[in-house]
Amino acid sequence: MGFQTWSAEAAATIIAGHLGERGALLPLLHDLQSAFGHIPEAAIPQVALALNLSRAEVHGVVTFYHDFREAPHGRHVLKLCRAEACQAMGGERLAGLARDRLDLDWGGTTPDGAVTLEPIFCLGLCACGPAAMVDGELVGRLDPARLDGIIAGLRTP
Amino acid sequence: MTRIFVPCDASALAVGADAVAAALAKALPEATIIRNGSRGLTWLEPMVEIETPAGRVAYGPVAASDVPGLVDAGLIDGAAHPLCRGPTEEIPFLKRQTRLTFARCGIVDPLSLADYCAHGGYRGLERAVGIGPDETVEAVVHSGLRGRGGAGFPTGIKWRTVRQAEGQTKYIVCNADEGDSGTFADRMIMEGDPFVVIEGMTIAGIATGATQGYLYIRSEYPHAIATMKAAIAIARVAGYLGPDVAGSGFAFDIAVRIGAGAYVCGEETALLESIEGRRGTVRAKPPLPAHKGLFGCPTVINNIISLASVPVILDKGGDFYRDFGLGRSRGTMPIQLAGNLRHGGLFEVAFGITLGALVEEIGGGTISGRPVRAVQVGGPLGAYFPPSLFDTPFDYEAFAARDGLIGHGGIVVFDDTVDMAHQARFAMEFCAIESCGKCTPCRIGSTRGVEVIDRIRRNQDRDKNLALIDELCTTMKLGSLCALGGFTPYPVQSAIRHFGEDFGVAGQGRG
Numbered sequence: 001m002g003f004q005t006w007s008a009e010a011a012a013t014i015i016a017g018h019l020g021e022r023g024a025l026l027p028l029l030h031d032l033q034s035a036f037g038h039i040p041e042a043a044i045p046q047v048a049l050a051l052n053l054s055r056a057e058v059h060g061v062v063t064f065y066h067d068f069r070e071a072p073h074g075r076h077v078l079k080l081c082r083a084e085a086c087q088a089m090g091g092e093r094l095a096g097l098a099r100d101r102l103d104l105d106w107g108g109t110t111p112d113g114a115v116t117l118e119p120i121f122c123l124g125l126c127a128c129g130p131a132a133m134v135d136g137e138l139v140g141r142l143d144p145a146r147l148d149g150i151i152a153g154l155r156t157p
Numbered sequence: 158m159t160r161i162f163v164p165c166d167a168s169a170l171a172v173g174a175d176a177v178a179a180a181l182a183k184a185l186p187e188a189t190i191i192r193n194g195s196r197g198l199t200w201l202e203p204m205v206e207i208e209t210p211a212g213r214v215a216y217g218p219v220a221a222s223d224v225p226g227l228v229d230a231g232l233i234d235g236a237a238h239p240l241c242r243g244p245t246e247e248i249p250f251l252k253r254q255t256r257l258t259f260a261r262c263g264i265v266d267p268l269s270l271a272d273y274c275a276h277g278g279y280r281g282l283e284r285a286v287g288i289g290p291d292e293t294v295e296a297v298v299h300s301g302l303r304g305r306g307g308a309g310f311p312t313g314i315k316w317r318t319v320r321q322a323e324g325q326t327k328y329i330v331c332n333a334d335e336g337d338s339g340t341f342a343d344r345m346i347m348e349g350d351p352f353v354v355i356e357g358m359t360i361a362g363i364a365t366g367a368t369q370g371y372l373y374i375r376s377e378y379p380h381a382i383a384t385m386k387a388a389i390a391i392a393r394v395a396g397y398l399g400p401d402v403a404g405s406g407f408a409f410d411i412a413v414r415i416g417a418g419a420y421v422c423g424e425e426t427a428l429l430e431s432i433e434g435r436r437g438t439v440r441a442k443p444p445l446p447a448h449k450g451l452f453g454c455p456t457v458i459n460n461i462i463s464l465a466s467v468p469v470i471l472d473k474g475g476d477f478y479r480d481f482g483l484g485r486s487r488g489t490m491p492i493q494l495a496g497n498l499r500h501g502g503l504f505e506v507a508f509g510i511t512l513g514a515l516v517e518e519i520g521g522g523t524i525s526g527r528p529v530r531a532v533q534v535g536g537p538l539g540a541y542f543p544p545s546l547f548d549t550p551f552d553y554e555a556f557a558a559r560d561g562l563i564g565h566g567g568i569v570v571f572d573d574t575v576d577m578a579h580q581a582r583f584a585m586e587f588c589a590i591e592s593c594g595k596c597t598p599c600r601i602g603s604t605r606g607v608e609v610i611d612r613i614r615r616n617q618d619r620d621k622n623l624a625l626i627d628e629l630c631t632t633m634k635l636g637s638l639c640a641l642g643g644f645t646p647y648p649v650q651s652a653i654r655h656f657g658e659d660f661g662v663a664g665q666g667r668g
């Protein structure tokens with residue numbers, strides 16, 4: 001997952017694409033995040049100025065939504081579904097296993113920067129759970145052995 | 158050329174459908190492979206279908222490694238094989254359904270407009286244009302359709318309010334935020350029959366005088382987002398969206414907006430805030446969105462399944478639709494069978510079927526083979542039901558009468574290994590994570606709730622803390638602006654009431 005390194009010019013180009021759009025803030029933040037992998041602190045005043053908002057308003061939106069990250073994630077992202085239908089299929093056990101193996105709490109990244117572990121509340125795969133998303137790829141009917149394999153794969157440089 | 162269907166639905170992709178499609182393409186280069194939506198028999202995914210002179214024949218669940226064996230056995234002719242399920246339409250799970258909203262899902266090529274029209278697509282729009290806006294609204298009122306997003310408000314009445322509201326600009330907002338665990342109908346319709354969503358929104362626009370629609374899809378559904386965007390582009394090129402929809406003289410277009418991982422943004426006013434570019438904070442009502450909604454204009458906001466049910470209502474008439482169902486719950490509901498079930502998937506049926514029939518007969522009981530202990534109906538804000546309440550008919554009022562709700566139609570089954578005190582704790586924890594923060598009982602009460610349940614589980618002043626959790630639930634019910642804080646008490650209190658032994662409450666039997 002290659003992200004661009006931060007540059008105010010690149011951000012300005014992305015921002016320009018949303019000027020004049022009603023309710024531009026969320027689509028704009030999504031675009032910034034897909035370019036830079038997170039919403040860099042430096043982007044906030046730039047966005048605020050362009051959309052005629054206060055910095056506090058932009059910051060408030062960034063922090064409200066779980067998707068927007070203020071820091072980059074690891075090279076790989078493992079999202080495990082924590083919601084009820086997956087719980088009914090042993091999701092909690094898998095979550096425990098992932099946290100143990102990676103020695104991480106939710107939202108954490110391994111010290112080598114390889115893996116970020118995130119909770120997700122339902123992927124709409126509730127009839128073939130437990131479910132996960134590994135670097136954007138969906139995984140259903142997950143079991144401990146497969147999860148172990150996935151984690152080992154993500155840790156390999 | 159023989160046509161082979163391998164679903165591109167997310168549930169099929171998650172269990173290896175792409176590899177199956179690739180293996181089939183390699184083994185049978187002369188066949189045409191169509192990536193259809195899912196038929197909703199999720200336990201058979203990836204479910205491969207072959208078109209034979211006698212109709213489609215199903216195989217599933219197929220792994221890529223099964224493909225050589227299937228091909229050798231004569232898959233191309235629909236031949237017998239241990240994975241063969243026979244003619245698709247004869248599979249009992251499908252045969253027992255009444256597919257109105259999901260009539261095409263899994264059958265057509267999702268992005269083929271020709272396929273859509275060949276299977277009855279755009280007949281509803283044609284009729285709406287023919288009878289005009291007022292009659293269209295009345296047809297929806299007459300059908301008895303109620304909102305499928307959870308609250309069950311009559312869709313036609315909402316449309317009538319917006320039709321009659323003053324305003325140059327009006328909006329149609331389609332709610333595809335589908336945050337409830339155990340639900341996937343919105344995702345399936347977007348991935349399997351996207352044009353029905355476009356047609357439903359377009360009819361809503363014509364009926365109410367709105368020319369712009371917004372489709373708000375949760376970010377957790379990347380495949381649905383891609384399919385909807387592609388379908389909208391196709392519809393635009395074909396003239397089904399734009400300044401003159403299908404030569405009708407009506408203008409209508411749709412913009413897609415993506416959520417950002419906030420459950421509360423499924424609540425209609427929080428969703429409007431989100432489209433407007435703000436934090437997803439719930440607005441106080443009144444004003445109703447129908448009077449003052451998106452950007453301050455009269456707005457229809459409907460769940461995507463409500464809107465996707467409109468084309469068939471217009472095509473076949475309000476009477477046809479209202480003839481299905483029970484009491485004040487008319488028509489059909491796409492019920493989603495999830496969690497620990499042998500036969501999980503989407504089951505569209507007229508209202509009135511019992512919970513027990515859904516879990517035991519249709520769902521086939523647990524996949525773990527252990528007894529069913531608890532069933533959560535209606536998502537994270539829905540009550541937990543024990544098997545002793547399995548006679549409850551699937552109907553808005555019947556569930557409400559038992560302190561539950563049908564919500565968006567999700568049913569999550571747990572076996573006897575479940576710890577209901579843990580589930581109650583999770584309900585409070587989820588509310589704490591997702592609260593929009595506006596009301597103290599929801600924001601703070603849910604965190605207190607987690608602590609109190611922890612004390613109950615540790616047997617620390619148990620009686621006192623059980624009384625406390627009850628009080629807290631009452632405060633949340635009374636002091637919350639929306640159903641996140643207001644309904645979180647349902648799963649908590651139903652767990653305590655029906656599964657008291659998990660909370661150390663003596664004298665209450667199981668179920």
Ligand SMILES: Cc1cc2nc3c(=O)[nH]c(=O)nc-3n(C[C@H](O)[C@H](O)[C@H](O)COP(=O)(O)O)c2cc1C
Nearest residue numbers: 304305306332334335336423424425459460463640
């Ligand atoms: C916390 C919360 C979350 C909700 N999530 C959804 C959702 O994901 N999808 C949905 O259609 N309605 C959801 N609703 C219900 C909506 O507020 C609203 O009732 C619905 O979109 C109206 O459409 P309908 O009448 O077609 O059901 C939610 C409500 C609350 C309180």
Ligand code: SF4
Nearest residue numbers: 593595596599639642
């Ligand atoms: S009940 Fe909770 S989510 Fe709903 S408005 Fe109040 S604080 Fe926000």
Ligand code: FES
Nearest residue numbers: 081086123125126
């Ligand atoms: S609850 Fe895990 S995918 Fe829906």
